[in-house]
Amino acid sequence: MADLAVDDLRIRLGGNEILKGVSLTLRRGEVAALLGPSGSGKTTLLRAVAGLEQPYAGTITVGGTTVFEGAAGINQPTEARGLGFVFQSYALWPHRTVAENVAYSLKLRGIAPDVQRDTVQKTLDSLGLGKLGHRFPHELSGGQQQRVAIARALVYGPTVVLLDEPLSNLDAKLREEARAFLKELIERENLAALMVTHDQSEALAIANRILLLNGGVVEQAGTPQEMYNAPETLFVAEFMGSNNHIEGQIMGMSDGRASIRIGDHLLDGQARCAPAKVGQAGSAVIRLEGVHVADGANGGQNHVKLDLVTSMFLGHTWEHLFRGPGMTIRAHHDGPLSSGAHWLHLPADRVWIF
Numbered sequence: 001m002a003d004l005a006v007d008d009l010r011i012r013l014g015g016n017e018i019l020k021g022v023s024l025t026l027r028r029g030e031v032a033a034l035l036g037p038s039g040s041g042k043t044t045l046l047r048a049v050a051g052l053e054q055p056y057a058g059t060i061t062v063g064g065t066t067v068f069e070g071a072a073g074i075n076q077p078t079e080a081r082g083l084g085f086v087f088q089s090y091a092l093w094p095h096r097t098v099a100e101n102v103a104y105s106l107k108l109r110g111i112a113p114d115v116q117r118d119t120v121q122k123t124l125d126s127l128g129l130g131k132l133g134h135r136f137p138h139e140l141s142g143g144q145q146q147r148v149a150i151a152r153a154l155v156y157g158p159t160v161v162l163l164d165e166p167l168s169n170l171d172a173k174l175r176e177e178a179r180a181f182l183k184e185l186i187e188r189e190n191l192a193a194l195m196v197t198h199d200q201s202e203a204l205a206i207a208n209r210i211l212l213l214n215g216g217v218v219e220q221a222g223t224p225q226e227m228y229n230a231p232e233t234l235f236v237a238e239f240m241g242s243n244n245h246i247e248g249q250i251m252g253m254s255d256g257r258a259s260i261r262i263g264d265h266l267l268d269g270q271a272r273c274a275p276a277k278v279g280q281a282g283s284a285v286i287r288l289e290g291v292h293v294a295d296g297a298n299g300g301q302n303h304v305k306l307d308l309v310t311s312m313f314l315g316h317t318w319e320h321l322f323r324g325p326g327m328t329i330r331a332h333h334d335g336p337l338s339s340g341a342h343w344l345h346l347p348a349d350r351v352w353i354f
């Protein structure tokens with residue numbers, strides 16, 4: 001049985017359809033990432049699960065209990081849903097200590113003061129904040145504040161935690177560390193975590209399952225590997241990873257294969273779901289790491305000769321920008337390249353044609 005199940009959820013806000021029938025299930029020990037561009041409905045979905053927005057249709061069950069059912073008029077208040085919520089801004093009370101911030105939900109539930117103290121201390125210890133209970137939020141680093149927000153969500157032992165862009169206020173280096181910390185915590189505490197992010201690399205790293213939202217519907221859902229390696233639509237292909245996008249004309253299509261003409265070049269690739277028709281305009285997409293610099297080649301299928309425009313050292317690799325008639329390609333390569341023309345190989349199994 002799923003610990004969180006959302007079925008065909010629909011929400012209207014200010015006269016607009018914001019969620020147009022979204023479903024998901026989540027089990028303990030799992031992270032589901034709600035990924036999508038700004039305005040796609042991620043926060044609205046999280047708030048609806050928490051009982052902070054009211055859908056007009058659909059169902060939400062938490063731990064087997066129906067907390068919302070549009071048709072039956074069931075709508076439990078937030079505090080009865082047994083969820084932990086980590087807000088994007090942390091929303092810590094500035095004039096309360098760390099311990100008081102974390103204790104708040106226990107106090108609300110009328111837990112005895114000595115039990116409150118023990119539970120708060122245990123939670124702070126488990127998050128590496130054991131010695132900071134007496135401090136005020138402004139006396140903490142950004143990373144520590146973020147952990148206090150997580151401690152506050154976990155203190156009364158919810159099964160399901162909802163996190164809205166929990167890492168977005170941290171700088172790049174801290175964000176990477178916090179990502180590993182959060183994943184380990186979710187597995188260790190055996191939580192079911194629903195996490196909003198707009199950052200595809202964060203979703204790939206931390207989630208067991210990704211739901212990519214686009215305009216209030218799930219465009220595609222799957223494991224990080226499925227989302228990255230087998231995008232069903234152009235939107236998904238472009239949202240995940242770093243891509244080259246080349247426009248051309250579809251020349252042929254058979255058996256899951258397609259070919260596309262770009263200027264003087266004819267590229268073969270994989271035809272993705274619902275691709276354009278033969279003769280029509282289409283798009284080829286290939287990841288930067290899918291392109292190979294193939295100097296020494298002299299033509300051949302899916303080889304193109306382009307001029308090097310500029311190069312960037314990225315630390316673990318180089319990124320080169322090439323250009324020719326009708327085609328601009330970025331590629332990773334493990335070293336610098338001489339100026340002038342280079343052969344590039346765009347392997348047919350790495351080219352997606354939409």
Ligand SMILES: Nc1ncnc2c1ncn2[C@@H]1O[C@H](COP(=O)(O)OP(=O)(O)O)[C@@H](O)[C@H]1O
Nearest residue numbers: 013014018036037038039040041042043044045
């Ligand atoms: N209270 C509201 N009234 C009207 N429209 C809203 C309200 N809240 C959010 N929206 C709209 O709903 C859409 C989705 O918002 P949101 O869920 O915050 O997106 P995300 O978190 O994916 O960036 C946006 O277009 C936003 O303007």
Ligand SMILES: [Mg+2]
Nearest residue numbers: 042043044196
């Ligand atoms: Mg949001």
